[in-house]
Amino acid sequence: MIELRTPAEIEQMRAAGEFVASTLTALKxxxxxxxxxxxxxxxAHELIRERGAESCYIDYAPSFGRGPFGNVLCTSVNDAVLHGRPHDYRLRDGDLLSLDFAASVDGWVSDSxxxxxxxRADEADLELIAVTERALEAAIAVARAGNKVGDISHAISTVATEAGLSVNTEFGGHGVGRTMHGDPHIPNAGRPGRGYGLRPGLVIAIExxxxxxxxxxVMDPDGWTLRSKDGxxxxxxxxxxxxxxxxxxxxxLRAG
Structure with a gap:
């Protein structure tokens, strides 16, 4: 079910957004x-305790994972892209690390x-990161009342295509509110002018x-970490x- 939030509720959600943003900045x-x-x-667990927040991940047990997740942070390294489960691995020079964090503050969730x-960074890695950031910026630019979910999806896939990348649509953006994952689903490729109409009060994670x-x-034996099939x-x-x-x-939005 798609839920719309009042302006007052969106104001209440700012605390969760600020906490998630500041936590990711500290982790970086x-x-x-x-x-x-x-x-x-x-x-990250320590920051959650200090803030009096709640993790959205630690008890999370969806059908696509071997739950519960058991950690409060997704750490995906190099060829791992989603749901990377933290494990005994020390970061090495040149590793490409993706951090995904969601938490609830006063009953409201944010995800980033x-x-x-x-x-030392490889230029190809920096450009790949930059492409995801450009795609996110393009998607946010069309996340306006009167547009459609397909406009967001198309904005993302257009940036990817221009960069010579193909797009997987198995996992994508989603509604956010009292829980981490809600409707509507927002795939990273789609047709403009199609899908659910964006309305004031809709809160979504675009990713x-x-x-x-x-x-x-491909999935790791841990039942969570998803990697590129070709490495x-x-x-x-x-x-x-x-x-x-x-x-x-x-x-x-993160400072800086």
Whole structure:
């Protein structure tokens, strides 16, 4: 069921968005060569406790995963792109790391993701990250009342196609509110002018993610981590966005 929020409720959601944004900023600063993925997860857990927030991941057990997830942070490295389960791995020079984090504050959820390179960066990795960020910006620009979900999807796929990338539509954006995943589903490719009409009060997570050499996924034995089928690098960017009578509000906008 698609739920619309009042302007007052969207204001209440800002606290969750700010917390998720600040946590990802702190995690980016902490990620470095030699840091263990489990250390990043523990740090995120500590921030959740300090804020009095609740994790959206730790007890999450959807049909597509081998749940419950058991951690508070998704850490996807190199060819891993989604749902990367933290494990005993120390980051190495040049690793491409995607961090996906969702939390609830005062009963309202926000969800966001960011990709970065640890240590010395390969230009191809930086460009892949930049493509996901450009796709996210293009999608947010059309996330306006009167447009359709297909306009968001088409904006994302257009950026990907221009960069020579193919798009997987198995996982994409989604509604956000009292829970992390709700309707509508927002695939990363679609036809403009099609799908659910965007209305003021709709709050959605928009999340372009791309793989450098394929559009096919494979799952790790952990039952969660999804990787590119050909082992190519991957990147993921995501924001929680509120549709209004005017400009969209990016609830998870990070400082800087």
């Amino acid at each position: 600063e902490r990620a470095a060569v030699g840091v263990n993925l489990l250390e990043l997860d523990a740090f 993701a960011v990709s970065l390179v640890v240590g 372009p993610w791309f793989m450098h050499g394929t559009d096919q996924l 190519s690098r991957t990147a993921h960017s995501e924001h929680t966005v509120a549709i209004t009578e005017g400009d969209p509000i990016v609830l998870t």
